[in-house]
Amino acid sequence: MAAAELTLVLSGHLRRPQSADLRPFWRGFIELQKKLPAGKPVRQIVAHSWNPELAPLAHAVYAPQAERHEHQACFYPEFMRQIEPPDRFEQGLDRLTSTWKNVSIQSVLGNARSRARAVELMNELPSPQGQVLITRWDLGQTGGAQVNQLVADATLPEDYLYLSYFSEVDEGYADMWVLAPWADARRFGRFDAFVLDSLAGRNRYLELFSGGGWPRARVKTRFEAWWSHPVGQRIHALTSKFVQGAQNRARGDALPQRVVCRLIGPVQRFLSQPPVTAENSCVPGFEAQSPVFPAFQALNIHALLKFFILSEGLRDRVRFLTHEDFDLSAQSGQLINSTQVVLLVHEADDAAIARLLAESPLPLAAIYQMDAGNVRQYVSDRQGGWGVTALRAAGSAPRDFMACALDAELRREAGALPVLVMPTVERYLGCADWFYMNALAKYLAWSRTGYVGLVGPRAGKPHLDFPGLQLVRGGGAFSLRMAAGTAEGLRAFLDVADPDLNEVSDRADRMLLEFPVVVRDGGLF
Amino acid sequence: MPTGDGDLDRFERLVRERSPFTFVRFSDGEIEILRNRKLVIAGGVTEFRGKRFSNQFPEFDQKRFDPRRGQDVRGDLLASAIFWESGYFKGVPTRHNNALGDREFMLRLNGGFTPQMTFSDLFLNSNFLRSRASFFPFLVSSFEDLLVVGNWRCELKGYLSKGRLIQIPDDFFSAYQQTLDSVQAVLQNAPKSALILSSASSLSNVLGHRLRISRPDLTFLDIGTVLNDLMGLPLGTRAYHKLIDPRTLRERFAAWRYRLHREYQLQW
Numbered sequence: 024m025a026a027a028e029l030t031l032v033l034s035g036h037l038r039r040p041q042s043a044d045l046r047p048f049w050r051g052f053i054e055l056q057k058k059l060p061a062g063k064p065v066r067q068i069v070a071h072s073w074n075p076e077l078a079p080l081a082h083a084v085y086a087p088q089a090e091r092h093e094h095q096a097c098f099y100p101e102f103m104r105q106i107e108p109p110d111r112f113e114q115g116l117d118r119l120t121s122t123w124k125n126v127s128i129q130s131v132l133g134n135a136r137s138r139a140r141a142v143e144l145m146n147e148l149p150s151p152q153g154q155v156l157i158t159r160w161d162l163g164q165t166g167g168a169q170v171n172q173l174v175a176d177a178t179l180p181e182d183y184l185y186l187s188y189f190s191e192v193d194e195g196y197a198d199m200w201v202l203a204p205w206a207d208a209r210r211f212g213r214f215d216a217f218v219l220d221s222l223a224g225r226n227r228y229l230e231l232f233s234g235g236g237w238p239r240a241r242v243k244t245r246f247e248a249w250w251s252h253p254v255g256q257r258i259h260a261l262t263s264k265f266v267q268g269a270q271n272r273a274r275g276d277a278l279p280q281r282v283v284c285r286l287i288g289p290v291q292r293f294l295s296q297p298p299v300t301a302e303n304s305c306v307p308g309f310e311a312q313s314p315v316f317p318a319f320q321a322l323n324i325h326a327l328l329k330f331f332i333l334s335e336g337l338r339d340r341v342r343f344l345t346h347e348d349f350d351l352s353a354q355s356g357q358l359i360n361s362t363q364v365v366l367l368v369h370e371a372d373d374a375a376i377a378r379l380l381a382e383s384p385l386p387l388a389a390i391y392q393m394d395a396g397n398v399r400q401y402v403s404d405r406q407g408g409w410g411v412t413a414l415r416a417a418g419s420a421p422r423d424f425m426a427c428a429l430d431a432e433l434r435r436e437a438g439a440l441p442v443l444v445m446p447t448v449e450r451y452l453g454c455a456d457w458f459y460m461n462a463l464a465k466y467l468a469w470s471r472t473g474y475v476g477l478v479g480p481r482a483g484k485p486h487l488d489f490p491g492l493q494l495v496r497g498g499g500a501f502s503l504r505m506a507a508g509t510a511e512g513l514r515a516f517l518d519v520a521d522p523d524l525n526e527v528s529d530r531a532d533r534m535l536l537e538f539p540v541v542v543r544d545g546g547l548f
Numbered sequence: 549m550p551t552g553d554g555d556l557d558r559f560e561r562l563v564r565e566r567s568p569f570t571f572v573r574f575s576d577g578e579i580e581i582l583r584n585r586k587l588v589i590a591g592g593v594t595e596f597r598g599k600r601f602s603n604q605f606p607e608f609d610q611k612r613f614d615p616r617r618g619q620d621v622r623g624d625l626l627a628s629a630i631f632w633e634s635g636y637f638k639g640v641p642t643r644h645n646n647a648l649g650d651r652e653f654m655l656r657l658n659g660g661f662t663p664q665m666t667f668s669d670l671f672l673n674s675n676f677l678r679s680r681a682s683f684f685p686f687l688v689s690s691f692e693d694l695l696v697v698g699n700w701r702c703e704l705k706g707y708l709s710k711g712r713l714i715q716i717p718d719d720f721f722s723a724y725q726q727t728l729d730s731v732q733a734v735l736q737n738a739p740k741s742a743l744i745l746s747s748a749s750s751l752s753n754v755l756g757h758r759l760r761i762s763r764p765d766l767t768f769l770d771i772g773t774v775l776n777d778l779m780g781l782p783l784g785t786r787a788y789h790k791l792i793d794p795r796t797l798r799e800r801f802a803a804w805r806y807r808l809h810r811e812y813q814l815q816w
Contacts, residue, residue: 062619176584177619178584178619178622178623178626179626179630180623180626180627180630183630183659188656239660292646295649296648297648297649297651297652302660303652303655303656303660303661304652304655304660304661305549305550305655305661305665305816306661307549338659339632339659340659341659342630342656342657342658342659343656343659343660344656345656348583348653348656349582349583349584350583350584350585350615351584353615353616354584354615354619
């Protein structure tokens with residue numbers, strides 16, 4: 024593997040305990056694809072999860088080179104006799120009302136162990152070099168934007184450890200993602216042992232955090248403490264929104280607009296002041312008064328990550344980034360393990376097909392051109408070439424062409440691949456979000472969902488298995504002009520469809536049949 | 549807390565102690581490149597932070613960065629901004645520039661504040677006259693060998709005339725790699741413990757970083773436009789140039805007004 028390539032290390036829960044919702048997993052996949060640098064392809068993936076029942080899903084979506092999915096054991100016997108006093112992490116904690124009420128030794132250790140086991144899987148990779156992104160399945164889905172937004176810039180030097188920066192960085196380092204050189208990433212293979220040692224008092228973690236004074240940290244002023252409180256943050260967000268709105272309205276050279284801008288300026292400067300932290304800012308004499316945190320707050324994966332990095336001597340190579348540091352929109356995004364799809368196009372001439380073959384971001388396994396009075400099948404030879412076969416449809420109506428194409432596809436691949444039905448090539452190539460589309464194609468292949476509408480007429484009930492899908496009744500939720508699904512699922516509708524494929528949609532609308540449909544602002548295609 | 553006087557004193561002390569050091573400056577143009585935002589200063593027009601306005605910068609001050617094509621420059625600038633070493637000083641925008649966000653951004657790239665972080669305006673604004681009157685004459689007189697990197701139009705004068713000019717073209721961004729390679733090759737063979745003064749826009753940051761690694765015996769300072777008159781280039785292109793020898797009543801008034809401006813006094 025060349026140095027300018029990336030290894031992805033995924034860990035944690037594919038689906039949260041006690042939840043049936045798979046959307047965080049899919050959203051994490053879409054988010055990751057969007058934020059990865061376009062100029063640094065992911066060449067190796069290792070994955071660990073606490074969801075063995077979802078191992079086929081993880082494999083289908085990411086295709087890791089090394090993976091392990093296992094039930095999370097109860098760690099109680101491992102740490103019960105090691106925590107002294109036994110109620111150390113309960114002292115001062117109100118389990119009913121505190122924001123720490125859901126934190127437990129089991130969850131902290133589970134997080135650390137999954138990460139460590141994923142990193143250990145790096146040993147099984149063929150190319151031990153390059154930059155490594157250590158992250159979680161639910162990237163971008165929990166916590167604030169400050170900590171959960173991946174900042175991966177292909178132009179940054181690879182010799183450093185990049186972490187996200189936020190106002191609480193003195194207390195601990197955000198663990199949603201870590202971008203590190205290979206050798207530094209490997210050190211996380213003992214992260215779980217370090218966490219257990221820290222919680223059991225076998226190093227100075229507890230002593231410094233809750234007693235002697237936490238390193239590289241400063242005591243916040245009363246105002247800062249209030250400002251970083253959830254209530255203060257809410258007020259900050261609302262005020263910022265108001266000021267931004269006023270500023271947008273006051274754009275122009277007229278006197279009233281200039282006066283408003285002049286008045287708003289100082290408020291905006293105040294609101295956009297960066298946080299002052301001992302980790303980053305110039306704070307003279309902060310060492311003289313190091314903060315001490317309550318004992319229960321030591322059960323804290325951010326603080327444990329910070330102490331790990333300090334203990335491993337990695338701090339000198341740490342560089343902090345925020346999602347606002349770089350304008351990377353033009354250089355971000357890559358498809359992970361892009362899925363082959365089968366495309367049926369109702370109207371496409373030869374020029375359109377040539378454009379499709381050249382420009383499709385998703386790999387195409389087969390194309391069915393349903394125009395000019397017949398059906399033509401294009402099948403990839405997997406070496407860059409295409410075999411073209413003219414197929415004979417039973418009639419000349421759109422229904423007959425579509426049935427002919429789907430029958431041919433069922434004979435060719437037995438319906439293993441997701442199928443997209445598009446009115447034109449232009450419409451397909453105009454997809455607004457290929458990262459979402461790649462995820463949707465994977466979802467279709469994995470779930471074997473027979474039909475998904477691609478034009479969302481209106482909102483329905485949220486679908487718990489995939490983000491952006493809604494269960495919708497009527498209003499054009501069903502269409503065979505533009506749809507996705509499996510070859511079998513789509514083919515089944517053709518047996519009851521009219522030749523022009525219009526009446527069957529009207530009937531579905533009038534019966535208020537419920538279909539999963541992609542509903543998003545601006546549409547997907 | 550860094551102060552303008554204190555940091556200039558420190559540089560003088562390093563010169564007296566014969567400890568070679570490097571000073572590179574990240575002003576708003578470099579920050580825009582680091583942040584990967586389009587930057588144009590050319591043809592009397594400035595495109596900056598998505599806005600367009602006119603300017604009166606001379607031709608040799610031209611600068612263009614397009615994120616779609618300039619990742620080589622940006623990569624080198626990032627490496628220069630991220631690199632830390634005890635003798636490698638970085639000047640960054642600060643409070644008096646109304647740039648707290650940029651200051652903290654540069655500190656993040658440095659891994660947090662260290663004593664090597666100072667003002668990008670260290671030789672400018674309230675330090676401008678002291679730099680010209682005492683710091684640079686003292687600095688240049690303390691070294692036997694002097695090399696000056698500057699625009700091809702430059703002609704070294706006064707106490708700089710003992711130095712050797714290494715020329716760079718206008719708008720070197722369009723021939724970045726070639727310019728960098730040729731200038732670096734010359735500097736790589738500079739006499740031992742020489743002084744290098746560089747007035748080469750963002751190229752200074754890259755040269756300063758690379759020479760710090762390959763030739764730590766050299767003392768390298770990015771001088772910006774502080775000594776323009778001694779390089780045969782026009783003065784009057786920056787606000788702080790008003791402070792030099794104001795003669796007419798109008799010039800004195802302009803200098804007085806500039807001293808009262810909130811950006812005049814260096815503040816961390």
